[in-house]
Amino acid sequence: MPKEVIDLRSDTVTLPTQEMLEAVKNAKLGDDVYEEDPTVKQLQDLAAEKMGKEAALLVTSGTQANLISLMSNCNRGEQVFLEAQSHIYWYEVGGVSTVAGLFPWTIQANGSIFNPEQVEAAIRPSNIHYPSPSLVCVENTHNRYGGLIVTPNQLENLNKVAKKHGLKLYMDGARIFNAAVALKIDIKELTKHVDNLMFCLSKGLSCPIGSIIVGSQEFIDKARKNRKLLGGGMRQAGIIAAPGIVAMESMIDRLAEDHENAQYLAMKLSKIKHVTIDLSKVQTNIVTFFLDPSINSDLFVAKLKENNILGLTQSKNTIRLVTHRGIEHRQIERVSSVICEILERN
Numbered sequence: 001m002p003k004e005v006i007d008l009r010s011d012t013v014t015l016p017t018q019e020m021l022e023a024v025k026n027a028k029l030g031d032d033v034y035e036e037d038p039t040v041k042q043l044q045d046l047a048a049e050k051m052g053k054e055a056a057l058l059v060t061s062g063t064q065a066n067l068i069s070l071m072s073n074c075n076r077g078e079q080v081f082l083e084a085q086s087h088i089y090w091y092e093v094g095g096v097s098t099v100a101g102l103f104p105w106t107i108q109a110n111g112s113i114f115n116p117e118q119v120e121a122a123i124r125p126s127n128i129h130y131p132s133p134s135l136v137c138v139e140n141t142h143n144r145y146g147g148l149i150v151t152p153n154q155l156e157n158l159n160k161v162a163k164k165h166g167l168k169l170y171m172d173g174a175r176i177f178n179a180a181v182a183l184k185i186d187i188k189e190l191t192k193h194v195d196n197l198m199f200c201l202s203k204g205l206s207c208p209i210g211s212i213i214v215g216s217q218e219f220i221d222k223a224r225k226n227r228k229l230l231g232g233g234m235r236q237a238g239i240i241a242a243p244g245i246v247a248m249e250s251m252i253d254r255l256a257e258d259h260e261n262a263q264y265l266a267m268k269l270s271k272i273k274h275v276t277i278d279l280s281k282v283q284t285n286i287v288t289f290f291l292d293p294s295i296n297s298d299l300f301v302a303k304l305k306e307n308n309i310l311g312l313t314q315s316k317n318t319i320r321l322v323t324h325r326g327i328e329h330r331q332i333e334r335v336s337s338v339i340c341e342i343l344e345r346n
């Protein structure tokens with residue numbers, strides 16, 4: 001019998017639940033470009049209410065959500081502050097400049113979330129030589145920093161600096177529910193300090209497609225137009241929204257299980273020779289660890305694959321494994337014993 005594959009590359013590999021597929025079958029549909037799809041409206045109302053914002057908009061992906069949000073928060077030619085390791089800067093094909101026409105100004109935070117002092121230091125006084133700044137973006141949880149959480153207190157302080165300088169604060173909250181679940185707080189504690197944000201349905205929440213932008217009605221009206229501009233206006237999008245409703249009603253609390261598995265994996269890894277891991281930084285469902293410089297991380301990932309375990313190389317000597325629905329404790333046991341075997345043989 002072929003061995004099962006344990007796929008820890010990302011929480012985006014999760015498949016929809018049976019309940020989601022049933023919801024798709026039974027969804028009431030309409031034309032969403034005419035704002036006539038009742039299931040999309042229900043999901044958007046649910047999202048806005050849960051996040052404590054006026055309105056919400058369903059879009060196709062996290063990348064599209066970020067791009068639309070940048071376009072709707074800023075005018076072309078303006079400057080946007082991004083953390084240097086942020087997803088928007090690293091992995092979104094440079095849409096911030098090529099499509100949104102914005103000037104990205106990065107702030108290097110060195111393994112932690114950028115602090116208000118760093119943001120304040122980066123804001124230059126008004127000058128004819130400089131583009132006008134308009135937006136600060138923060139990522140929560142932080143993907144390249146191993147799912148690190150930005151706390152309500154950090155968000156509040158970032159927002160104070162942003163507002164002092166007349167800037168908006170936007171949150172790439174692709175995994176914002178992971179942060180709320182890990183902190184055991186209401187999601188509004190995290191959303192109330194930002195002007196607007198997006199979150200993904202298609203990651204740990206297990207939906208097949210979709211992200212949601214939330215913010216003021218005025219902002220969402222702009223976002224709707226920008227979504228159309230980008231070809232993202234959808235017709236019977238209720239078939240995407242229906243699993244989203246299931247996700248928001250029943251898939252959030254279970255993220256705690258993914259966090260427990262991540263903690264367990266991290267603890268096991270910390271005992272393996274040639275591995276360095278900072279356990280205090282494993283806060284949600286992403287486990288990032290470092291191999292001794294003598295070990296080729298691409299070869300290491302290839303060896304994992306030979307053992308039916310899939311992971312990712314994040315950069316030289318940095319490996320990323322992500323827990324999600326479908327990954328169980330016993331599989332974590334197998335992953336850690338295979339890693340131990342590969343590295344102890346090294």
Ligand SMILES: Cc1ncc(COP(=O)(O)O)c(C=O)c1O
Nearest residue numbers: 061062063064087139143172174
């Ligand atoms: C923090 C963050 N933002 C945005 C995205 C983009 O989402 P998508 O893959 O749906 O475009 C991701 C994807 O992993 C992410 O981790």
